[in-house]
Amino acid sequence: MQMRARLLPSFEVLNTQDLDEAREAVSMRYCDHRLDLARGRALNVRHNHARGSHVSVNFLAYGGDVEIDPGELQDFYLLQIPVTGSARIQHRGEEVDTSPRQGSMLNPDRPTRMAWGHDCEKLMIQVDVAFLQLVATEWLGRTLPGQIRFEPAVDLRTPEGRTLRYIAERTAQAFEVGTLASRLEDLQLMATEREIALTLLHNLRSNITHLMARKPAVLAPRSLRRALDYLHGHYAEDIRLDDIARATDQHPRTLQIAFQRSLGTSPMTYLRDLRLDTAKYHLSRRANRPRVSEIAYDCGFSHLGRFSKDFRARFGHAPSECG
Secondary structure, three states: OHHHHHOOHHHEEEEEOOHHHHHHHHHHHOOOOEEEEOOOOOOOEEEEEEEOOOEEEEEEEOOOOEEEEEEOOOOEEEEEEEEEOOEEEEEOOEEEEEEOOEEEEEOOOOOEEEEEOOOOEEEEEEEEHHHHHHHHHHHHOOOOOOOOOEOOEEEOOOHHHHHHHHHHHHHHHHHHHOOOOOOOOOHHHHHHHHHHHHHHHHHOOEOOHHHHOOOOOOOOOHHHHHHHHHHHHHOOOOOOHHHHHHHHOOOHHHHHHHHHHHHOOOHHHHHHHHHHHHHHHHHOOOOOOOOHHHHHHHOOOOOHHHHHHHHHHHHOOOHHHOO
16 A cells, blocks of 8 residues: 555565564564454565664554454553554553544553454554653653553544644654664654654643643752752651751742742642642542542642642542543
């Protein structure tokens, strides 16, 4: 097909009709997995793969109806954008029917099963877990409360979905024409990988979407940085302004001025919002989620009524409506 010729033809790593060869070759670049022909005997596997330092862009087609069980990906996230055909994805307790109108995002710590149709061809972006976590941490200027988890379904018809498709196609084309090189010291590659990570974080729904929607922190003076580190390390404790001042060897009024000038807020308001953001992160869990009251107490709130009121004011809905 024309799409096959356009997406990374110079980076072909696999062209086979052998099931075992396909399983072994694809496992080398992703993870160990089970691959079975669902019906029929036709198979024509094509895999084009360009790898950077932390991100790879891929074109993959099996040419037959196959069932794929990779379990947990463990080390990487995988954005899948169908170019033609369809596939059914089971991930995070959901079934997602993918097509050129709807893609999928696979998380590293949740099991996955997939059924690809014989006409399914996908453009895929693979991003290392540690790299995505680092980019998010640097952009936010704060430590994340835990693992980033994305919603599995990706509507490619929305502005966000079109942005994701655009950057995936643009990256594939850049590798193909040589404006991107798979060299660790390539500055353009480093910038592109960071751009891809931020595009995922800003355009895919996740348990840190509410954090990414806010303005990133500015570079802070050392005394303010110490205060922020203290708050992030002790937010669950009963903290007063004097405690922050004592921990950072600053006068309380000096701290208030520093927070207002650099962050546009007060130390105690920052602490409250930090607690609320952390609570929302934990409330976004789908499996074995603690009760709302447990999460509130674990995040430093001693009054559930106040917690619910502040949560609704910050996020526009009640804690019980997270999911």
